[in-house]
Amino acid sequence: MTFEFLTADDTIDFGRSLGRTLRAGDLVLLAGPLGAGKTTLTRGIADGLGVSGRVSSPTFVLARVHPAGESGVGLVHVDAYRLGGDLTQLDDLDLDADLERSAIVVEWGEGTADRLSEDYLVVRLERLDDDVRVVTLEPHGTWTSRLTTLPS
Numbered sequence: 001m002t003f004e005f006l007t008a009d010d011t012i013d014f015g016r017s018l019g020r021t022l023r024a025g026d027l028v029l030l031a032g033p034l035g036a037g038k039t040t041l042t043r044g045i046a047d048g049l050g051v052s053g054r055v056s057s058p059t060f061v062l063a064r065v066h067p068a069g070e071s072g073v074g075l076v077h078v079d080a081y082r083l084g085g086d087l088t089q090l091d092d093l094d095l096d097a098d099l100e101r102s103a104i105v106v107e108w109g110e111g112t113a114d115r116l117s118e119d120y121l122v123v124r125l126e127r128l129d130d131d132v133r134v135v136t137l138e139p140h141g142t143w144t145s146r147l148t149t150l151p152s
Contacts, residue, residue, distance in 0.1 A: 001137045001147060011037045011125075011133050015044020018123075021146075022049060022103040024073050027117045029109040032125035037133050038107045041125065042077055045105055051075045065102075074102035081108040119143055 005011045022028070022045065030038040043055045050069030055077060066075040106113040114120055119141030126134040139147050 003135045005133045005135065007131075008037065008040050008133075011040050011135070012044035012047070014135065015041040015046075016048040017044075019045035019048020019103075020071075022073060024101050024103065025117075026103040027113070027120040028103065028105045029113055029120055029122045030105060030107045030125065031110045031122055033127070036125040036127045038125060041123065041135075042105050042107070045103075046075050046077070049073055049075050049103065068102070076102045076104045078104065078106040078113065079108060080106055080112050114140070117141070 003014065005014060018028075018041075028045070030041060032038055039056065046053075046055045046066055049066075050071050051066035051074060052069060053064070053066040055064070055066070063076055063078045066077065068074040104113075104116070110122060114122075121143045122138040122140070124136040124138060126136075128134065137147065
């Protein structure tokens with residue numbers, strides 16, 4: 001599935017819709033170059049989940065935990081960019097335990113965090129010269145059958 005969003009607000013709105021469908025144990029991997037809108041999308045996901053805390057890039061802290069709101073599902077927002085493929089640092093974050101009670105969104109997680117679960121959704125973002133964002137969803141495992149519940 002591929003979508004085009006004309007503004008950052010459209011990207012946030014899509015993230016909000018996606019966030020409303022997430023449940024504890026969900027793993028979402030965000031892929032795309034710097035400035036493509038990964039953190040922008042995560043702001044929408046956090047709003048859709050109704051979690052607490054300001055969403056900002058976790059580049060320097062590696063992970064930010066946002067406590068659950070009304071949905072009962074927390075959000076763990078991870079930035080794997082600085083890990084450079086170092087899986088020991090990813091293991092140190094103990095994301096396996098977080099999967100039991102939170103949705104986990106990992107920026108730059110493709111090729112590292114995808115080993116946390118057979119069931120994950122890759123959201124590939126591309127930002128065109130005119131600031132249009134192209135978002136492609138790539139489901140894996142049970143996400144294949146869940147695509148019908150995702151926003152269009």
